[in-house]
Amino acid sequence: MFYRPEAGHGLPHNPFNAIVAPRPIGWISTRGADGxxxxxxSFFNAVAYVPPQVMFSSTGTKQDRGKTKDSVAHIAETGVFCVNIASAALKDQMNASSAPLPAGTSEFESAGIAQTECETISCARVVDAPANLECRLTKIERLAGEANWLVLGVVTGVHIREDCIVDGRFDLKRDGWLSRMGYRDYAAVHELFEMERPE
Structure with a gap:
């Protein structure tokens, strides 16, 4: 099978959503004047080590936000955001926070997710997340398409839950790494293997 995206694929569901997978989930918390x-x-990843940097992209709109969503609007307003790592153990809370609530409604409150303050930025973070990355915005870039935005940030603070440090390494085998596989499919990763790079 071959198709050009602009011509369509003829399948009942878009295969592109599942081809680039698994994808980690950036559970983004922000704070704006409205709360x-x-x-x-799921379009999220780390992009550099020194200084540590991350990216995520927002690919839709909300009626009450014009050409973007609450997260991007808040980040444009304040210049900060926090990436909360969503483990498999938190899948239901993560999913509940994806509800299209009106601007100014807190997903922390509506989904019953415990929050606390960040250290280096004025923003809330998810208490039970295995790790949180506090970030300062470096760039918001308009991507091709009607409502596609790329957000880049530098990490200014890292929180790691104590039980997720095992033998000096960040370890999520107990909770499971959560990843998006496309469509409505997710994966919980509990098994790892090592590979040595060639000299």
């Missing part, structure tokens, strides 16, 4: 927001984004 706190929490939303998951």
């Amino acid at each position: 706190d927001n929490l939303a998951p984004y």
Whole structure:
């Protein structure tokens, strides 16, 4: 099978959503003048080590936000955001926070997710997340398409839950790494293997 995206694929569901997988989920918390927001984004990843940097992209709109969503609107307003790592153990809370609530409604409150303050930025973070990355915005870039935005940030603070440090390494085998596989499919990763790079 071959198709050009602009011509369509002829399948009942878009295969592109599942081809680039698994994808980690950036559970992004923000704060704006209208309050706190929490939303998951599966177009998310780390992009540099020194200084540590991350990215996520928002690919839709909300009626009450014009050409973007609450997360991007808040980040444009304040210049900060927090990435909360969503483990498999938190899948239901993560999913609940994806509800399209009106602007100014806190997903922390509506989904019953415990929150606390960040250290280096004015923003809330998810208490039970295995790790939180506090970030300062470096760039919001308009992507091709009607409502596609790329958000880049530098990490200014890292929280790691104590039980997720095992033998000096960040370890989520107990909770499971959560990843998006496309469509409505997710994966919980509990098994790892090592590979040595060639010299």
